[in-house]
Amino acid sequence: MVNLFKRLRKLQTILQVKIGTGAAIFPNPTSATKEFPAVTRLHLTFANKINGGHRGARHFWRNCLPRLKYHNPGVGMTVKRIDDQNGPSALTIYFAEKAGSAATAVANEKKVTDSLAPAPEANEDSVVLDLKNRTDKEIFDRLQIMTNAKTVNATPEDVEMAKKWAAIEAKSGPDRERVKSIRQAKKDQERMLAMARGEVDKDQV
Structure with a gap:
């Protein structure tokens, strides 16, 4: 027993x-289009404590990121946790070549920068999604719009x-x-x- x-x-x-939320497959080099290029990696930055709007990012890290990694083992995913509650709560999405208009439009809704995120490589482009005061579900929904990630049922x-x-x-x-x-x-x-x-x-x- x-x-x-x-x-x-x-x-x-x-x-x-x-x-569950986060179970999705990103476009890869064979399925990518000009509007939705392949996702090469993700970087998540958020504070150690949840106050100051970091709750959603923390839940995204715990709940969604493991599922994204499970279904996209070839996509690098890094996390930086900081002590500054006034610091960024941000998800940087890296694309092969150039980000599509959907990703740029969503990122421009609330512009934010993350100096802690790695710089894009020569063959990459990146956009930064502001996560403050957003739930993990709202974060994932925007990520799907930006990348055209397909939900795994x-x-x-x-x-x-x-x-x-x-x-x-x-x-x-x-x-x-x-x-x-x-x-x-x-x-x-x-x-x-x-x-x-x-x-x-x-x-x-």
Whole structure:
């Protein structure tokens, strides 16, 4: 049973990075167009604490970035966390050759610079997306518009596994409480026996 739960836990971990917000595939050299060139890499900068508008970037880092990396293993992704809460909360997107008009237009909605992001290579172009006061879902939605990343939908097998894990989680709550109550009852019984033998002062109960 223990091995079964270990396997299920591993499957759940894989499932968490396989589906959900951020599960999408960027254009690559074979699927790229002039408007949506291949994405070569991403760089994310945000503050260590969530105040000052950095909450969304932090959630994007935790939830979306692992899924993007899972589905785009060839795209480099770097992260810089800073102590300055007034510093940038930004996502720099690097394109092969020149960024398309959609990426430029979205980036120009709220112009921001990130001096901590690596400079583009000679064959790259980059745009910077301001992430402050935006949720991780809003960030990902804009990223999709800018890159034309294609959402990866859950397979029937993924859906079935998600349902099974949800059922296990729903059952595990009452099971944990039951085990906890059994352990507490055992402790109470041991204490009462110790009291009967005069090993415990009644005032300590």
